[in-house]
Amino acid sequence: MMQTLVAADVYDRLQSVMASDPEGFCELYRDYLSDARQTLTRLQALCEKESGKELAFQAHYLKSSSLVLGVRPVAELCTELEHSARENDFALCRGKLQQLHNLLNRVQFELKQKLGPQVVPAAA
Numbered sequence: 001m002m003q004t005l006v007a008a009d010v011y012d013r014l015q016s017v018m019a020s021d022p023e024g025f026c027e028l029y030r031d032y033l034s035d036a037r038q039t040l041t042r043l044q045a046l047c048e049k050e051s052g053k054e055l056a057f058q059a060h061y062l063k064s065s066s067l068v069l070g071v072r073p074v075a076e077l078c079t080e081l082e083h084s085a086r087e088n089d090f091a092l093c094r095g096k097l098q099q100l101h102n103l104l105n106r107v108q109f110e111l112k113q114k115l116g117p118q119v120v121p122a123a124a
Contacts, residue, residue: 029111
């Protein structure tokens with residue numbers, strides 16, 4: 001079995017707290033995916049501009065929202081990205097951003113398996 005990307009303890013706790021609002025629970029993760037994609041686009045633009053301070057700030061933002069929803073592998077990668085940005089190592093940042101893109105695709109696939117196609121945000 002493949003390792004899950006969304007921590008079961010966090011997912012289950014949120015689902016339990018929101019048991020009376022299953023649509024809202026799904027919307028929580030849909031909004032996360034949508035926001036994560038928008039943040040990734042900003043991160044890529046900031047990397048191209050070699051704006052290390054702002055890149056680190058945006059990576060920290062995505063790390064925080066990922067931790068809240070139990071998407072720990074994204075949070076861990078954002079920690080690495082944040083560090084690379086602070087070091088102004090933009091070549092490393094580009095590699096981390098590609099990994100982040102692939103990881104978000106896998107997270108979306110996992111959430112779609114758990115919550116159904118309605119968790120996938122509409123294309124911007």
